[in-house]
Amino acid sequence: MKLRICLCISVIFCVTVKAQSNTEVYLFDLVLQNDKPLLTNPKNISNNDGYDNQPSFWDDDTVLFAATRQDQTDILQFNIEKGSTTQWLTNTPTGSEYSPLKIPGKNAFSAIRLDLDGLQRLYEYDLKGESSPISDLKIGYHVWFDKNTLxxxxxxxxxxxxxxxxxxxSTHSTVARNVGRSLHKIPSIKQVSFIDKSKKDWAINALDVELKTITKLASTYQKEEDICWLGPNLLxxxxxxxxxxxxxxxxxDWKTNIxxxxxxxxxxxxxxxxxxKTRLAFVAEESPTAIVQKQVEAFNNRNLDAFVARFSxxxxxxxxxxxxxxQGKDNMLENYERFFLNTKSSKVEVVQRIALGNTVIDEEKTWVxxxxxxxxxxYKINNGQITSMTFIxxxxxxxxxxxxxxxxxxxxxxxxxxxxxxxYANNVQLLNFPNKLFASGKKSMRAQYGGFFDSTPDLHGEIKNRIVIGNKVIDEEYITVNGNHISAVAIYEVDNGKIAKVTFID
Known part of the structure; x- marks a missing residue:
């Protein structure tokens, strides 16, 4: 069982770092029932293999978002009532646009433009694609307080x-340092919320734009920096x-609703x-299991380009x-190109699959x-691609x-x-994946597990999935420790009837 997790329960509250590649924009109908959001009629409105991000509503029935096409990112308009039609609003071969927002009182929107030469500025666009710069500052994200104030x-x-x-x-003033990307007008009051990242614990703060005063409203959930207001007091x-x-x-505290x-x-x-407040949009990544499954399907279809595209x-x-x-995609391409040329048929069948965070473990039957x-x-997945593949x-x-x-x-x-x-063997080794030793020997295990067993009366480990291959047993474990629940994966290696090595995967 996992020693390091069991002894350090704070691992439950680890931070997940988000990546923004291979993302999609999803749209839902929204009903607030006793201040609880109910979402129905889900729809992937981007449906594009690549970067689709930063949705905002032009009006109740129209969504703007950044979408990738032909190696550039432009602004796409999605109209809900007009048969879910789309229309490209920008086409900038010399750069890309991001973070579109309707400009108050105008039939126009603003967006960040990043030119190929590295120049990053905020521009105004009309619906015909004509543009003009709004500010010379290097703006990352923005929100309109009114038609004259950003x-x-x-x-x-x-x-x-x-x-x-x-x-x-044409004046500007700095009011806070080290902030996040999520900026929103707070409903019913003349304030803007932002994420304060200047301290260890991130905070959701309110900025009084006229008085230039700042008030803390709440802490973020863990370190999630994307929020939205469902009402004057509801985040x-x-x-x-x-x-x-x-x-x-x-x-x-924060409550999980969906x-x-x-x-x-x-x-x-x-x-x-x-x-x-009748529709809600958000951005989501493909899950690690979906990414791995697509490479399995590409392999079985012997589609070399689609297969290799899933890897970093x-x-x-x-x-x-x-x-x-x-190592490297070029070497992978060469290896699998030779494999497909030298074989007439090949197939992988996933017998069992274990998923934990950004790690996917497949037990596979193969036919060649x-x-x-x-x-x-x-498989280890990061930024929407498989970064490592380890075979047993x-x-x-x-x-x-x-x-x-x-x-x-x-x-x-x-x-x-x-x-x-x-x-366990006398010289047992405990390692973090793939091969980093952090403890060894029964004496060390006794010192740590002895007190741990005494202080955890509700200790219980349940096996959710088990893979046995040769002398190795891979367990997906669900552990209860003092009222907390933890998921872990351990690879046990058995030699001469004893567990000689345990490798833990976070």
Whole structure:
């Protein structure tokens, strides 16, 4: 069982860093029922392989967002009532546009333009695509306070500062440093919310634009920086595949309202609602399991380009734990091109799949020109692509490998330190994936697990999935510790009837 997680319960509250590639924009009908959002009629309105992001509502029935086409990012308009039609509003071969927002009192919108020469400025666009610069500042994100006033983040060194820009007299003033990207007008009052990232714990603050005073409203959920206002006191944010709300009028914490089971929805961000609060849009990434499944399907279709496209440029491929086979997409392309040329048929069938965070572990049956094989593939995913692929092959088979691991689980749940350690070799090694040693030997394990067993009366480990391959047992574990629940993956290696190595995967 996982020692480091069990001894450091704070790992539950780890931060997930969001990436913004291979994203899609989703639209829902919204009903607020007792201040709880109910979402129906889901629709992927971008449906594009690439970067689609930063939705905002032009009006109740029209969404603007940034979308990629032909290696550039332009602004796309999606009209809900007119048969869900789309129309490109910009076409800038010399650059790309991001973060579109309707300009108050005008039939026009603003957007950040990043030119190929690196120049980044805020522009005004009419609906015919004509544009003119609004400000010379290097603006990252913005919100319109009124037709003459912008609140924006300005890039300064390696941070963003919050700036009030007066367009009437072309003046600006910095009011906060090190802020996040989420800027919103607060309903019913003349204030703008922003994320203060200057301290360890991020805060949701309110800026009185006229008085230039700042008030803390709440803490973010963990370190999620994308929020939206459902009402004067009601906030919504995304975390992984869930939406959470916070009622500022009550002394309560963030509450999970909706969790999506679709594999297409993961790492929710950039939430927006229409003026009448009847529709909600957000951005989501493909889940790691969806990404892995697409590469499996591409392999089975022997579509080399589609297969390789799922991997990062510097992908590493190795045998467990860290014996390098090759590195880089070019080498992968060469290897699999040769493989497809030299074989008539090939197929992978996923027997079991374990998913934990950005790690996907597949137990696979393989067929190559009629020859059947058995393997495990461990995929690491980042920024919407597979960054590493580690293979485990059944190099040796031990009939007692699973039995030994079962015995250690039974002793673990009984908190029987002697029986627990009896299942381990004297020189057992505990490692973090792929091969980083952090503890070794029974003496060390006894010192740590002995007190841990004594202080956790509700300790219990449940196996959600188990893969057995050769002398290795891979367990997806659901652990209860002092009322907390933790998911973990452990790879047990059995030698001479004892557990010789345990590799933990976060």
């Amino acid at each position: 609140v924006a983040t300005v890039l300064v060194e390696n941070r963003m500062d919050l700036v009030i820009i007066n367009l009437s007299d 919504i944010t995304g975390h992984n595949n869930s939406l959470l709300t916070l009622d500022l009028s009550k002394e309560e 969790s999506f089971e679709q594999s297409e929805i993961n790492n929710i961000s950039r939430i927006a609602i229409n003026p009448s 440029d510097n992908v590493s491929v190795q045998r467990f734990p860290d014996n390098s086979m090759y 020109d009629g020859r059947e094989g058995h393997q495990v593939a461990i 092959f059944p190099e040796e088979s031990l009939s007692d490998a699973e039995a030994v691991v079962k015995d250690q689980l039974k002793a673990y749940n009984s908190r029987d330190i002697d029986s627990f350690l009896e299942t």
